Amino acid sequence: MKTLFWRILVSIFVILAMIGAILPGMPTTIFLILAAWAASKGWPQMDAWLLNHPKYGATLRNWREHGTVPRKAKYWASGMMFVSAMIMLFTRAPLLVKVFTDITMLIVAIWLWQRPEPAAYDLRK
Numbered sequence: 001m002k003t004l005f006w007r008i009l010v011s012i013f014v015i016l017a018m019i020g021a022i023l024p025g026m027p028t029t030i031f032l033i034l035a036a037w038a039a040s041k042g043w044p045q046m047d048a049w050l051l052n053h054p055k056y057g058a059t060l061r062n063w064r065e066h067g068t069v070p071r072k073a074k075y076w077a078s079g080m081m082f083v084s085a086m087i088m089l090f091t092r093a094p095l096l097v098k099v100f101t102d103i104t105m106l107i108v109a110i111w112l113w114q115r116p117e118p119a120a121y122d123l124r125k
């Protein structure tokens with residue numbers, strides 16, 4: 001039962017990551033990081049597949065081993081959060097919702113830019 005829970009969670013995160021790869025404004029990497037984390041708890045084959053993925057594997061390994069985020073990912077994430085915050089200002093959402101989401105994105109951006117960046121040699125693994 002526990003293994004089933006982790007596999008369902010991995011599947012949800014991978015689906016969200018695939019949607020994020022197609023849909024602008026929705027993140028991909030964070031859902032893959034979450035999928036790899038959940039896979040490490042109960043789906044070793046999927047964990048290995050994610051960590052060895054040709055496009056995302058190095059980023060996932062660097063996150064797991066060193067907690068690093070590539071500068072390009074920081075720029076993209078910050079830019080998308082800024083665009084989302086600007087769009088949010090023009091919606092009919094209540095002011096409290098606008099303020100809460102914009103402050104949340106600002107806190108996430110600050111945290112993100114405090115993460116170390118991988119050394120050049122780490123990316124070639």
